[in-house]
Amino acid sequence: MTTSEQMGFRALADPTRRNILQLLAHQSLTIAEVADNFDMTRAAVKKHLTVLQDGNLISVQVEGRTRLNALNPDGLQQLLSWFDFFDAFWDTRLNTLKSAIEKDMQ
Amino acid sequence: MTTSEQMGFRALADPTRRNILQLLAHQSLTIAEVADNFDMTRAAVKKHLTVLQDGNLISVQVEGRTRLNALNPDGLQQLLSWFDFFDAFWDTRLNTLKSAIEKDMQ
DNA sequence: TATATATGAAACCGAACGGTATCATGTCAA
DNA sequence: TTGACATGATACCGTTCGGTTTCATATATA
Numbered sequence: 054m055t056t057s058e059q060m061g062f063r064a065l066a067d068p069t070r071r072n073i074l075q076l077l078a079h080q081s082l083t084i085a086e087v088a089d090n091f092d093m094t095r096a097a098v099k100k101h102l103t104v105l106q107d108g109n110l111i112s113v114q115v116e117g118r119t120r121l122n123a124l125n126p127d128g129l130q131q132l133l134s135w136f137d138f139f140d141a142f143w144d145t146r147l148n149t150l151k152s153a154i155e156k157d158m159q
Numbered sequence: 160m161t162t163s164e165q166m167g168f169r170a171l172a173d174p175t176r177r178n179i180l181q182l183l184a185h186q187s188l189t190i191a192e193v194a195d196n197f198d199m200t201r202a203a204v205k206k207h208l209t210v211l212q213d214g215n216l217i218s219v220q221v222e223g224r225t226r227l228n229a230l231n232p233d234g235l236q237q238l239l240s241w242f243d244f245f246d247a248f249w250d251t252r253l254n255t256l257k258s259a260i261e262k263d264m265q
Numbered sequence: 266t267a268t269a270t271a272t273g274a275a276a277c278c279g280a281a282c283g284g285t286a287t288c289a290t291g292t293c294a295a
Numbered sequence: 296t297t298g299a300c301a302t303g304a305t306a307c308c309g310t311t312c313g314g315t316t317t318c319a320t321a322t323a324t325a
Contacts, residue, residue: 085271093313095271097313118270118321135177138181138184189302199284203285225292225300226301
């Protein structure tokens with residue numbers, strides 16, 4: 054059972070992949086463009102992008118011979134929701150803040 | 160550079176460790192007690208607990224010959240805060256609505 | 266068509282990972 | 296003190312991981 058959650062957390066486990074996500078937050082980029090930002094082979098970056106895609110953290114739009122990688126906020130949100138399990142353990146101050154936010158979103 | 164953030168995300172990458180965290184959310188447990196909940200050696204569970212401690216996700220209180228493992232909400236909270244970077248990308252629906260409204264007001 | 270460009274894919278390598286088995290250590294209790 | 300019990304620690308093993316190198320494929324473009 055390799056759940057989407059598992060793939061997502063695995064994807065976040067590597068610092069390079071977390072950096073890629075922050076890169077793509079600013080702008081969607083092709084593989085070569087992403088690779089320009091790192092001191093490693095394009096092939097290595099491609100592997101990281103595949104892992105990120107498997108974790109549903111990025112979406113890919115093929116356009117001719119290029120491949121545009123975009124951040125997928127939904128995937129990140131799903132991982133975020135895992136933390137909800139621990140809601141009862143956040144500290145009171147934070148709980149208050151959270152309540153305020155949730156109330157604000159109604 | 161093995162930052163606390165890196166250790167934290169690495170700790171979350173394994174499903175067994177995430178399960179241990181949820182276990183400890185209900186109740187602090189000794190190593191043997193945690194191990195009772197999994198189909199693996201106590202030594203293996205001990206390793207997982209060490210990784211969780213390195214990631215600052217659990218705290219350990221030694222009491223005589225036993226070792227009580229407790230959830231550390233602060234560590235989880237620190238990992239949660241990593242997601243704040245993407246705040247501008249959350250709630251696409253609301254952002255879309257906001258854009259629509261702004262466009263409409265021009 | 267020929268060529269440069271962007272990516273796909275596979276083999277390979279050392280290191281880290283998840284797990285086991287085994288033995289050592291410290292502590293409680295009779 | 297002796298023995299049971301909870302844990303510490305280490306060696307070992309197969310697999311996965313992060314990375315490189317190399318070559319193949321597809322697509323713009325001159």
